Amino acid sequence: MKISVDAGxxxxxxxxxxxxxxxxxxxLEAIQRxxxxxxxxxxxxxxxxxxxTENEKLNYKILRPKMLWLSTRVSLEEIRQKKDIFLALNQAIPISTSGQVVSFSHGLSFYFYPQFYQDSYYSLKDQLKPMVKKSRYIVVSSLRVKTELRKLFPQYKNFVVINYGVPFDMLEEKSxxxxKYFLSVGMNNSIKNIEFLLKVFKKFRNKNRFSEYKLFLVGNLNSFEDKNNNIFSYSSINREQLRKLYAEATAYLTTSYxxxxxxxxxxxxxxxxxxxGLKGAIIPEFREFVSLAYDSDDFLEQMKDIVLGGKAKVRRSDVMNRFSWKKYILKLKELYEV
Structure with missing residues (x-):
């Protein structure tokens, strides 16, 4: 089959x-492999x-101009060269596609928290109905997203859950x-609820026995840096440096809405x-592998438990087996044939 991919x-x-x-x-790396x-x-x-890497099975096509790229330029390419499948990786779909559309929806944070998406709420919301109308299948990353989309579009039956795999640059693990630091990674958007994290961390450090602990924020989060309270921001580290930060952290903390x-x-x-993580930050598929907190007091107590050794260790082998890009591609290829 000939398959086109929106990789904008x-x-x-x-x-x-x-x-x-x-x-x-x-x-794309998984497709290559x-x-x-x-x-x-x-x-x-x-x-x-x-x-x-380009080869006889993978062609990288630069389509220009950038203006009206997906709606017009990609549509023109689809008309010129017929394909069997179009993979809409970021929810939006061209005006015209020559093949059946498989869309990928990355969640509804903008729908449930529009106050955090003032610049993009309407454009993202306006993509939903065309996606449902034009897509043979809509692939989602978790059961949470499938459940939410089914409530919004009960007439549509082809939502398919395929969990992402462990990123290829995180497959290696070293002891x-x-x-003595906690880690959090993300973008500077209010949906990430960083203020909650900072508030809880400061309470945690109020105990003398925990005063040496630090909080490392990775991402465009410089505005949250507070060295007086052991809160440090890293905005330009590479992926290997990030892997090492995960490997040496006391715990990873996530507090998104x-x-x-x-x-x-x-x-x-x-x-x-x-x-x-807070409940909103953890999809159902992760719950057996992580600790879940329901409010700030619960979060604080569980941070203490982690430091004092009261939490079970991560079952890495189970995680690696469950979340695999090879399995992802096998399931995706099944959709091409149906």
Whole structure:
């Protein structure tokens, strides 16, 4: 089969590379490794990344101009060269596609928390109905998203849950001594509920026995840095440095109001790092591997339990087996044939 792919997310600047970017990157890497049968045409408007290798089964096509790229330029390419499948990796769909559409929805945080998406709420919301109307299948990353979309669109029956795999650059794990810091990774958006995290961490440090602990924030979170309270921000570290931070952290903390998957949780688990999260930040598929908190007092007490050794260790082998990009591609390929 000939399959076209919207890979526009690869063109995001380094300071904007969060969930959608890493999904697109890892999916394309997985396609390279695990699908040797189908032919892929990767549409983008920037230069090919060095980690992506073209061959007879994978073609990288730079489509320009960038203006009206998906609606017009990609549509024109689809009309010119007929394909069997179009993979809409970021929910939006071109005006015209030559093949059946398989869409990927990355959650409804904008729908349930519009106050945090004032610049994009209406554009994201307006993509939902066309996605449902045009898509043969809609692939979602968790049972949470499927349940929510089914309530919004009860007439649509082809929502398919396929959990992401552990990112390829997090497959390696090295034994490390845990150090006295907690870690949190994410973008600077109010949906991440960073203020909650800072408040709880400061209470945690009020106890003399915990005063040496630090909180490391990774992402474009410089505005939250507070060195007087042992809160440090890292905005420009590479992926290997991040892997090491997971591997040496006392625990990974996540406090989002809503997550449709939460890649950093999976990355932390892949490095044998204990994870503590608020309910909204943890999808159902992760709950057997992490600790769940329901309010600030509960979160604080569980942080103490982690430090004092009262939490079970991460079952890394179970995590690696459950969340696999090879399994992801096998399930995705099944949708091509139905």
């Amino acid at each position: 997310a690869l063109c995001l600047g380094e300071n904007l590379r969060f969930g959608n970017y890493y999904f697109s990157k890892n999916l 695990y699908d040797k049968v189908n032919e892929y045409f990767i549409y983008s408007f920037c230069e090919k990344p060095i980690w992506l 490390n001594v845990r150090k 809503y997550e449709s998957f939460n890649f950093p949780v999976l990355e932390a688990l892949s490095q044998n790092c204990t994870v503590l």
